[in-house]
Amino acid sequence: MSIDTLGETRLKILTAAESLFAEHGLNGVSLRQITAKAGVNLAAVNYHYYDKERLCQEMITHRIRVINTTRVGELSQAEARSAGTLVPLDEIIEIMARPLFLAGDNPTAYNNASRRLLGRVFTEPLPFTTEILTMELQPAMTRFGQAIRRHAPGLSPQDFIWRFSFVVGAMHHAMATLHDMKDRTNGVCSNDDPAGALRNFTTFAVRVFQR
Amino acid sequence: MSIDTLGETRLKILTAAESLFAEHGLNGVSLRQITAKAGVNLAAVNYHYYDKERLCQEMITHRIRVINTTRVGELSQAEARSAGTLVPLDEIIEIMARPLFLAGDNPTAYNNASRRLLGRVFTEPLPFTTEILTMELQPAMTRFGQAIRRHAPGLSPQDFIWRFSFVVGAMHHAMATLHDMKDRTNGVCSNDDPAGALRNFTTFAVRVFQR
DNA sequence: ACTTGCATTATACGTTTGTTTTATACATTT
DNA sequence: AAATGTATAAAACAAACGTATAATGCAAGT
Secondary structure, eight states, X not given: OOTTSXXXXXXXXXXXXXXXXXXXXXGGOOHHHHHHHHTSOTHHHHHHHSSHHHHHHHHHHHHHHHHHXXXXXXXXXXXXXTOSSOOOHHHHHHHHHHHHHOOBSOSSSSBHHHHHHHHHHHHSOOHHHHHHIIIIIHHHHHHHHHHHHTTOTTSOHHHHHHHHHXXXXXXXXXXXXXXXXXXXXXXXXXXXOHHHHHHHHHHHHHXXXXX | OOTTSOOHHHHHHHHHHHHHHHHHOGGGOOHHHHHHHHTSOTHHHHHHHSSHHHHHHHHHHHHHHHHHHHHHHHHHHHHHHTOXXXXXXXXXXXXXXXXXXXXXXXXXXXXXXXXXXXXHHHHSOOHHHHHHIIIIIHHHXXXXXXXXXXXXXXXXXXXXXXXXXXXXXXXXXXXXXXXXXXHHTTTSSOSSOHHHHHHHHHHHHHHHXXX
């Protein structure tokens, strides 16, 4: 069954699961908590998703896929547009980060819980999580890595990969912690300004690579 | 009981717990796995640490404290040494990052498992974990933030905090993923060269703040 | 009207969890 | 030598877990 032909209960489970996983981690939530929050029967998870692991897989894979098709497509368009010349560094980085940062409050679409969930998945590898990352995330990141690489041709392969890893690490870490920005900065930075966060990340990342 | 007057079993538990938590996360390990790996009786955990949560607390708090006293002390020394003038930016960053990056294989001292464990704690908040972070980690990071701030006086408070958060995020993310660098970079970067990783991180972070 | 098929519910099953209890070994002290 | 305090060990506990089964509701198709 496709993800956009979701039945009522199926969607309620997914939404509840995502927000709970976002807050307590993949290993910190029981099916009873999920079904209670979703207001459905316990057995509904096994009926609709076969088991807990498959629920997690579908949830994560779907979120990553939507984000990757968006940004990889945009990168391709940008490259096609500027035929011959380089796509500007800040444009590449913004395309890479935008669909991760820009989360709203719509409970079905990509939202704050989705963002935090992904932040967790990126740093909290589980047996099946690792496989998803190499299959779904790795190719897209290599794609952006190559695009950025052209702006720093003088760097050795190692030096570039280190810098790129740190930038991606900062991005992924931000996914897991943006929700808490206000508390951690004593109110200086906002939790609810993803566009501002994205703008700051872009200037941060550009500085890492520009000569 | 102090942490350096550890009995045999008490130490064996701590070592086994740290490596297991590092690999599977705080919520992904049972006391039976820990005691089995440590080769001690199940009840030994409750006897020596009261309960599972206190075991985690002691483990995490101790690691953070050692690291913080080291680097905060070194920063104070550096500041005292260069009376009047600024401590060089790269020196501040290296002092901040060194005790986190430089992990060896000594099973009792700060090692690769400790580093990965801390990386998890930094991004995987549990009820008692969050408290530890604000009590133990936050003050030290504010200290380094202020030191670095003097090298970027032109930045607005917000802009600076954003950049600093991204740098710290990259550092903490690296703690959780350094062990896997070789696989994720197709062998280009090494897992077992913490000094090299630290060097690369320093140049990365310096670029973020220098004008 | 009856049947078929899918969705939902209630309930039970076998494990595994953290913790507790009881018993045993072994020093040190009196 | 007896007693005491401490560490380890074996076993049992209730609770929570993921999953499986059986019963119920309910609309669509015949």
